[in-house]
Amino acid sequence: MKIIVPVKRVVDANIKIRVKADASGVELANVKMAMNPFDEIAVEEALRLKEAGKASEIIVVSVGAASAAETIRTALAMGADRGILVKAEGRVEPLAVAKLLKAIVAREEPGLVILGKQAIDDDSNQTGQMLAALLDWPQGTFASKVAVDGGQVEVTREVDGGLQTVSLALPAVVTTDLRLNEPRYASLPNIMKAKKKPLDETTPEALGVDATPRLEIVSTREPSGRQAGIKVASAAELVQKLKTAGVI
Amino acid sequence: MATLLIADHDGVRLGDATAKALTAARQIGAPVDVLVAGDGVAAIAAQAASLAGVARVLVAEGAVLANLLAEPLAELVIRITDAYTVIAAPATSAMKNALPRVAARLDVMQISDVTKVLAADTFERPIYAGNALETVRSDEAKRVLTIRAAAFPASEAGDANAPIEALPAPAASSTSRFVGADLSTSTRPELGSARIIVSGGRALGSAEKFDAVVAPLADRLGAAIGASRAAVDSGYAPNDLQVGQTGKIVAPELYVALGISGAIQHLAGMKDSKVIVAINKDPDAPIFQIADYGLEEDLFTAVPAMMDALA
Numbered sequence: 269m270k271i272i273v274p275v276k277r278v279v280d281a282n283i284k285i286r287v288k289a290d291a292s293g294v295e296l297a298n299v300k301m302a303m304n305p306f307d308e309i310a311v312e313e314a315l316r317l318k319e320a321g322k323a324s325e326i327i328v329v330s331v332g333a334a335s336a337a338e339t340i341r342t343a344l345a346m347g348a349d350r351g352i353l354v355k356a357e358g359r360v361e362p363l364a365v366a367k368l369l370k371a372i373v374a375r376e377e378p379g380l381v382i383l384g385k386q387a388i389d390d391d392s393n394q395t396g397q398m399l400a401a402l403l404d405w406p407q408g409t410f411a412s413k414v415a416v417d418g419g420q421v422e423v424t425r426e427v428d429g430g431l432q433t434v435s436l437a438l439p440a441v442v443t444t445d446l447r448l449n450e451p452r453y454a455s456l457p458n459i460m461k462a463k464k465k466p467l468d469e470t471t472p473e474a475l476g477v478d479a480t481p482r483l484e485i486v487s488t489r490e491p492s493g494r495q496a497g498i499k500v501a502s503a504a505e506l507v508q509k510l511k512t513a514g515v516i
Numbered sequence: 517m518a519t520l521l522i523a524d525h526d527g528v529r530l531g532d533a534t535a536k537a538l539t540a541a542r543q544i545g546a547p548v549d550v551l552v553a554g555d556g557v558a559a560i561a562a563q564a565a566s567l568a569g570v571a572r573v574l575v576a577e578g579a580v581l582a583n584l585l586a587e588p589l590a591e592l593v594i595r596i597t598d599a600y601t602v603i604a605a606p607a608t609s610a611m612k613n614a615l616p617r618v619a620a621r622l623d624v625m626q627i628s629d630v631t632k633v634l635a636a637d638t639f640e641r642p643i644y645a646g647n648a649l650e651t652v653r654s655d656e657a658k659r660v661l662t663i664r665a666a667a668f669p670a671s672e673a674g675d676a677n678a679p680i681e682a683l684p685a686p687a688a689s690s691t692s693r694f695v696g697a698d699l700s701t702s703t704r705p706e707l708g709s710a711r712i713i714v715s716g717g718r719a720l721g722s723a724e725k726f727d728a729v730v731a732p733l734a735d736r737l738g739a740a741i742g743a744s745r746a747a748v749d750s751g752y753a754p755n756d757l758q759v760g761q762t763g764k765i766v767a768p769e770l771y772v773a774l775g776i777s778g779a780i781q782h783l784a785g786m787k788d789s790k791v792i793v794a795i796n797k798d799p800d801a802p803i804f805q806i807a808d809y810g811l812e813e814d815l816f817t818a819v820p821a822m823m824d825a826l827a
């Protein structure tokens with residue numbers, strides 16, 4: 269069984285972004301980029317399934333500018349087998365990404381697609397569910413445990429009230445939550461090896477997908493900031509202040 | 517044209533998140549129908565019908581809908597979307613799971629986590645963990661929205677009850693099956709609707725100490741308990757208590773952060789709280805930059821002292 273893992277190149281999770289002065293968007297020039305953290309978890313899970321003999325090949329896919337190839341290389345250095353870069357400039361929305369992934373699924377016929385639950389830039393939390401809908405596949409989102417057994421995958425999901433487990437017939441779509449695993453670091457020899465792994469390029473046109481954004485971004489603004497308040501000297505003073513403020 | 521709001525519930529009660537999302541749905545300006553799907557949900561439908569501003573309640577009942585799995589729920593919604601220009605739901609885990617399936621089937625780009633309704637076609641939503649707010653406009657034939665409940669007040673009960681109509685349940689999915697659930701049972705208020713939240717971080721050090729320190733203070737204040745990702749990852753608190761960018765988004769009257777550093781991902785989930793208290797022994801902890809009241813002290817001495825002061 270092949271596994272496809274879509275990975276997005278995003279601003280590093282440790283960076284506090286700035287909104288451009290003209291409200292046209294977020295400043296991305298000279299900002300440190302990285303693989304979306306949930307996608308690292310997805311790559312790790314695919315690697316573990318392969319190491320357990322449940323998968324034969326791991327294909328990473330990224331939709332984005334030429335620089336997204338670096339993110340694919342990172343996944344290859346972790347141990348994925350080959351990459352596909354869908355070259356697209358500018359904003360590509362989850363719906364378009366889902367359509368592009370559907371076209372790649374049609375070519376590769378994987379048994380599983382494992383995505384992140386959420387890209388930490390647009391915070392959409394949509395792509396995996398949309399892909400599952402377009403393919404008419406079952407979905408196991410926000411996974412904290414994935415067990416593949418024959419033609420089924422059992423997915424334990426992080427939900428509002430706790431945990432929920434579903435059983436899905438393969439092929440299926442899974443999206444990762446934080447507690448699924450702890451992603452490995454790529455070793456130096458593996459980083460060298462990754463440079464020789466195959467990385468194909470394609471385009472939305474070649475895949476027959478119109479990736480034009482549907483939503484218009486009218487403006488982007490900074491949230492109104494919060495002022496730091498005061499420091500209190502003791503727990504007793506804290507309780508006093510909270511009582512005076514009427515919150516307790 | 518009308519708006520369809522999909523209700524979330526726990527099988528017993530209509531969630532507070534739905535009453536809040538209803539406020540956003542009403543701001544769009546069209547009549548709002550509420551869809552209640554589940555198994556044995558007549559009482560929940562009645563609760564929805566009592567809320568102000570609901571035009572009609574549609575109820576679909578059946579074992580297939582019992583756990584609000586995405587596949588049957590999306591199937592159900594797709595059948596009735598012809599009558600609606602807006603399909604909305606609170607951004608709860610069940611709805612975040614199902615709604616993009618509806619959007620993709622309609623070939624519409626979903627707008628996730630709406631925090632403001634600016635016009636019937638224009639909405640504000642946070643990106644980058646709330647460090648930027650985007651105004652987006654959609655000129656698609658239909659709009660599919662998830663609503664960030666914490667950004668809206670709950671709609672109250674109205675003067676009259678809306679009519680309730682039954683819908684047939686969809687067929688069960690042949691490829692997806694509910695196996696089981698391990699849900700928290702707590703007598704404390706729910707994170708999403710609590711007036712006060714006491715949250716613990718990595719500094720608590722163990723599940724035992726988390727229970728011994730955070731729980732009594734929460735109980736004394738009648739508060740819900742929250743946690744940082746580090747506390748959840750370390751097993752001090754269950755996953756459903758995680759507050760943050762990728763956990764629960766809350767905005768209580770009072771948020772007390774105990775031994776939480778204040779990473780942007782955590783702030784994303786609580787910085788709209790009315791009053792924020794931080795107890796941390798590191799004077800440079802970023803949480804102090806947004807706290808209304810900061811106490812620089814070891815939490816293991818500060819919390820017992822707070823309990824004394826409250827006694």
Ligand SMILES: Cc1cc2nc3c(=O)[nH]c(=O)nc-3n(C[C@H](O)[C@H](O)[C@H](O)COP(=O)(O)OP(=O)(O)OC[C@H]3O[C@@H](n4cnc5c(N)ncnc54)[C@H](O)[C@@H]3O)c2cc1C
Nearest residue numbers: 717718719744745746760761762775776777782797798815
């Ligand atoms: C993709 C992604 C998503 C994430 N999503 C979330 C999320 O939803 N929610 C979330 O919370 N985090 C999230 N994080 C993690 C986040 O970046 C931080 O790592 C996390 O919030 C840190 O938790 P903490 O503050 O408890 O731990 P730490 O950062 O380790 O802070 C512990 C604090 O306790 C203080 N302390 C230690 N001992 C004591 C004591 N005895 N008394 C008083 N103070 C003490 C320390 O000074 C320190 O400030 C996410 C990260 C990523 C990459």
Ligand SMILES: Nc1ncnc2c1ncn2[C@@H]1O[C@H](COP(=O)(O)O)[C@@H](O)[C@H]1O
Nearest residue numbers: 274275331383384386387392393394395
């Ligand atoms: N441009 C992209 N290229 C590859 N994968 C993507 C892209 N955008 C989103 N994804 C995948 O979809 C997941 C959810 O993204 P989103 O729906 O944007 O929050 C991510 O974690 C990725 O796995």
